[in-house]
Amino acid sequence: MPRYYFHTENGGRIRDDQGEDLADLDAAREEAVTVLGEILRYRGAGFWATRSFSVIVTDADGRTVVSVTAQASDAAPSGWTLAEAGG
Amino acid sequence: MTATPPTAAKITTLVEKLSLRDSVSATEVAALQHVLGAPRTVRAGIDIVHEHSHPQQSTLLIAGFSARYSTLRDGGRQITEINVAGDFIDLHSLLMKQMDHGVLALTDCVVANASHVSLIQLTEHHPHLSRLLCLDTIIDAAIHRQWLVAMGRRSGLGHLAHLVCELYLRLQAAGQADGLTFDLPLTQAMLGDSLGLSTVHVSRLITELRGEAVVQWAGGRIEILDWHRLAEIAEFDPTYLRLQREPV
Numbered sequence: 001m002p003r004y005y006f007h008t009e010n011g012g013r014i015r016d017d018q019g020e021d022l023a024d025l026d027a028a029r030e031e032a033v034t035v036l037g038e039i040l041r042y043r044g045a046g047f048w049a050t051r052s053f054s055v056i057v058t059d060a061d062g063r064t065v066v067s068v069t070a071q072a073s074d075a076a077p078s079g080w081t082l083a084e085a086g087g
Numbered sequence: 088m089t090a091t092p093p094t095a096a097k098i099t100t101l102v103e104k105l106s107l108r109d110s111v112s113a114t115e116v117a118a119l120q121h122v123l124g125a126p127r128t129v130r131a132g133i134d135i136v137h138e139h140s141h142p143q144q145s146t147l148l149i150a151g152f153s154a155r156y157s158t159l160r161d162g163g164r165q166i167t168e169i170n171v172a173g174d175f176i177d178l179h180s181l182l183m184k185q186m187d188h189g190v191l192a193l194t195d196c197v198v199a200n201a202s203h204v205s206l207i208q209l210t211e212h213h214p215h216l217s218r219l220l221c222l223d224t225i226i227d228a229a230i231h232r233q234w235l236v237a238m239g240r241r242s243g244l245g246h247l248a249h250l251v252c253e254l255y256l257r258l259q260a261a262g263q264a265d266g267l268t269f270d271l272p273l274t275q276a277m278l279g280d281s282l283g284l285s286t287v288h289v290s291r292l293i294t295e296l297r298g299e300a301v302v303q304w305a306g307g308r309i310e311i312l313d314w315h316r317l318a319e320i321a322e323f324d325p326t327y328l329r330l331q332r333e334p335v
Contacts, residue, residue, distance in 0.1 A: 006287040018275075020286050031285060038288045042242040 003060050004028040006035055010053040025065060032057050032068045040070055047072045097126050097149050097199050100173030100261040105219050107260050109335050115216040122201040122209055123147060129192045135176060138189035142180040144200040148172055151196030152273060156280070157188050166281040168230055169193070169254065169273075173261035179224050181206050194272050218335040229327040238283050241322075246282050247292045248321035251302065255311060256328055267314065272307035296320075 001021040008014045022028050032055045040053055047053070047070075054069040098119050105111050126149055129135050135146055135153055153176055154166040167188065170176050176190045181203050201209075210217040230253070237246045254271060258264045273281075279289045296302050301317045303310040311317055 008291075014291065016287060016290070018290055031287065034285050035287045038243060038284055039291075 002028075004031070004065070005058045006032060007056045007058065008035070008039065008054065009056060011050040019060075028057050029066055029068075032066060036068050036070060048074075097123060098147070100149065100263065101147060101175070103262045104173045104260045105223070107330055108222060108332060109215075109219055110332075111216070111219070115213055115219075118209055118213050118216060122205040123199040124201070126197050126199045129196045129198055131192050131194050131196075133192050134189050135192055135196065135198060136180070136186055136190040138186055140186050141184055142177060142186065142203070144202045145178045145181055145206060146176050146190075146198050146200055148174050148176050149197040149199055152193040152271075153196055154191050154193050154277070154281070155188050156191055164280045165283060166277070167234065168227060169250075169281060171254065171257050171261060172263050175220065175223060178206075178220060179227070193277055215335070222329070222335055226327070226329055229329070233327050243282070243284060243288060243292050244295055245321055246284075247278075247289070247296060248301075248317050249323055250278075250281060251296075251309065251311070252318055252321045252323040252325075253328070255309075256325055256330065260328070260330055267311040269309055270307060271309050 001023055003019040003021050005016040005019040007016050020031065022031060036053065036055045040047065043053070051072045052069060054067055056067040057065050059065050098116070101119065102111055102116055124144075129151075135148075136142060138157070148170050150172050153170045153174075155168045155170065155176070156164055156166045158164045170190070176198075177186065180186060233249070233253070237249050241249060251271075255264060255267075255269055258269045263269060275286045275289045275293070278284075279286045282289060284292070293304055296317075297304055299316065299320070301311070301313045301320065303312060317323075
């Protein structure tokens, strides 16, 4: 099984030197989203101080294979309007 | 290779723990010795008790760490309690009959069996000892309640700190701690399955706890440097472990 490394970036950077053996890239994607969700869960309003949180996944050769980012903002995502939000 | 302890030593950890809660007479100690068979070793990674099995005996953990667990179809595993030396890992099978979960050896374990037939006799001849053993299964339920609260509502750091506080007090109760230091030879994946968190997150949380200078944690050994602060991070209330002496 390939080994993937899950680094994080939210102002400060934390490098993962240990890595985790996972079945394939999809398993690495799943783990990346899980890690993002777990770490963000208790960040609370403090998340607006850094506004961005990313999990960057690299392979054994140090190449980035995927990343996932959550953003906090005072504005809506570009192009979003309440009128078109449905409901 | 885990050494198999002599028969006389096999219930020391159990008796030590029970004695914290109420006095255990020499007759009761002898009765416990009597129901337990010869110690045997179970290798790490092997099921001590299988989910859905109908055990004809209950198993006492004499040395090592085991886990009560359930698995989901996608392979996800949740550990619902970590058992330590001196715990009867499936005393409830005496009355539940069929196991609703499995018990896995997390490390090499030494265990001994007590047949259900002999345990039923013990309940008839030693009612006080039976109540003390029953209390142990009640405390298992209390541990599950606290794990549920932690799983649902504690922050990752609080949850990990809570687990460290709990395991320390339980190991200490069984005479398995050396001052504020104890062995916890579990992988981060095992801790992740206990906390319901990813290995990556667990690794970070351990680094964070170390960074707060509340524990030293290396090579499967933990030294609590600041119990007060650790308990504060965990919002730890030891009531559920029922470690005070009150007659049952």
